[in-house]
Amino acid sequence: xxxxxxxxxxxxxxxxxxxxxxxxxxxxxxxxxxxxxxxxxxxxxxxxxxxxxxxxxxxxxxxxxxxxxxxxxxxxxxxxxxxxxxxxxxxxxxxxxxxxxxxxxxxxxxxxxxxxxxxxxxxxxxxxxxxxxxxxxxxxxxxxxxxxxxxxxxxxxxxxxxxxxxxxxxxxxxxxxxxxxxxxxxxxxxxxxxxxxxxxxxxxxxxxxxxxxxxxxxxxxxxxxxxxxxxxxxxxxxxxxxxxxxxxxxxxxxxxxxxxxxxxxxxxxxxxxxxxxxxxxxxxxxxxx
Numbered sequence: 232x233x234x235x236x237x238x239x240x241x242x243x244x245x246x247x248x249x250x251x252x253x254x255x256x257x258x259x260x261x262x263x264x265x266x267x268x269x270x271x272x273x274x275x276x277x278x279x280x281x282x283x284x285x286x287x288x289x290x291x292x293x294x295x296x297x298x299x300x301x302x303x304x305x306x307x308x309x310x311x312x313x314x315x316x317x318x319x320x321x322x323x324x325x326x327x328x329x330x331x332x333x334x335x336x337x338x339x340x341x342x343x344x345x346x347x348x349x350x351x352x353x354x355x356x357x358x359x360x361x362x363x364x365x366x367x368x369x370x371x372x373x374x375x376x377x378x379x380x381x382x383x384x385x386x387x388x389x390x391x392x393x394x395x396x397x398x399x400x401x402x403x404x405x406x407x408x409x410x411x412x413x414x415x416x417x418x419x420x421x422x423x424x425x426x427x428x429x430x431x432x433x434x435x436x437x438x439x440x441x442x443x444x445x446x447x448x449x450x451x452x453x454x455x456x457x458x459x460x461x462x463x464x465x466x467x468x469x470x471x472x473x474x475x476x477x478x479x480x481x482x483x484x485x486x487x488x489x490x491x492x493x494x495x496x497x498x499x500x501x502x503x504x505x506x507x508x509x510x511x512x513x514x515x516x517x518x519x520x
Contacts, residue, residue, distance in 0.1 A: 253281050257288060269296045313352070316345040356487070374413060378448060378518075379406040381413055382441055385420040392428060399436035407441070407448045409518055415495040416518075419504075420450070422488040423514045427454030433511075446520035451513050458508040467506065468493040 256273045263270040272289040275282045323342055326332045382404050393400055420439075427437045433455035440451040459467060468489045496504040496516055503517040 252276070253285055257285060260288070260292075264292070269299075313349070316349050319345050320349075352487070372412060373410050375408060375410050376413060377406050378409050378411065378416070378441060378450075379404050381411075381416055382420060382439065382450070385417055385424060386439060388421060389424050389428065393437075396428065396431070398428060398431055401436040401438045404439065404441035405443055407443055407520070409448055409520065411518065412495070412499055415499055419492040419495050419516065420452070422492050423452040426488065426514075427452055427456070427512075430454065430456040430512075432456045443520075444517070448518045448520060450516040450518070452515075453511055453513040455511050458510065459506065459512055461508065464506050464508070468504070 253273070253276050260270040260273050269292060272292070273285050275285045275289075320342060323332070323338065327334055332338070383402065386400060386402060389400075424437070424439070431437065431454055435455045437455075438451070438453040440449075440453075442449055493504055496502045496518075500518055502519060505515055507513045507515065
């Protein structure tokens with residue numbers, strides 16, 4: 232009888248210790264998190280309820296750490312983007328105020344472009360925030376419509392710019408009924424057309440194509456320009472990324488247009504977006520039918 236009781240006590244002590252140990256590890260980890268530190272992953276002992284809780288806790292810590300890194304990088308990127316135009320504006324305005332330089336039409340046009348670039352950057356940041364917010368919503372405002380007039384309307388918005396720059400454009404679009412966020416798709420195509428115009432170099436037209444591919448629909452925007460290196464294909468969709476930062480600043484680029492496009496296509500339409508480069512650059516989109 233005594234042996235049974237002793238054995239039972241040891242077994243009870245062992246089971247309780249085994250149960251409490253992962254709980255104690257979680258408590259220690261949360262205490263470290265309260266101090267503002269990201270703790271190391273808690274060891275998972277068994278694949279039971281406590282083990283699953285521990286695994287989910289580790290994943291939560293990893294996600295919090297990633298979010299913090301993204302926020303810090305975003306703040307750094309925004310500061311970097313705002314610093315240059317603000318420094319230019321402040322420097323020239325101070326020189327004008329002190330009478331060190333005399334303003335002329337060229338100078339005022341340059342200052343206006345810097346001010347315009349700041350406004351565009353802030354507007355795109357607001358757009359990015361809006362699309363990030365919509366991405367976590369269970370319902371996105373889509374409508375079933377023919378994609379062809381949507382794409383043609385995008386081209387119409389650039390007719391004046393194309394005529395001024397004497398850039399031809401060729402449109403080859405098939406009709407197709409799709410379930411899309413119309414404003415979002417227009418924004419994506421406008422971003423791609425704007426890029427094609429901004430970096431147009433050489434001869435030949437900008438080409439906008441739209442064709443059915445089975446149940447899906449493929450859109451392509453091709454513009455004569457210097458080919459983007461293959462190693463940079465994925466980078467161009469990163470926020471604030473530029474192949475040539477000095478050239479982009481002079482022409483008003485913010486490094487956000489393609490990032491917003493990727494957000495709209497992949498997270499709001501469950502589609503794909505990418506780029507092919509040969510003698511020119513072709514941005515392509517696949518929308519599910």
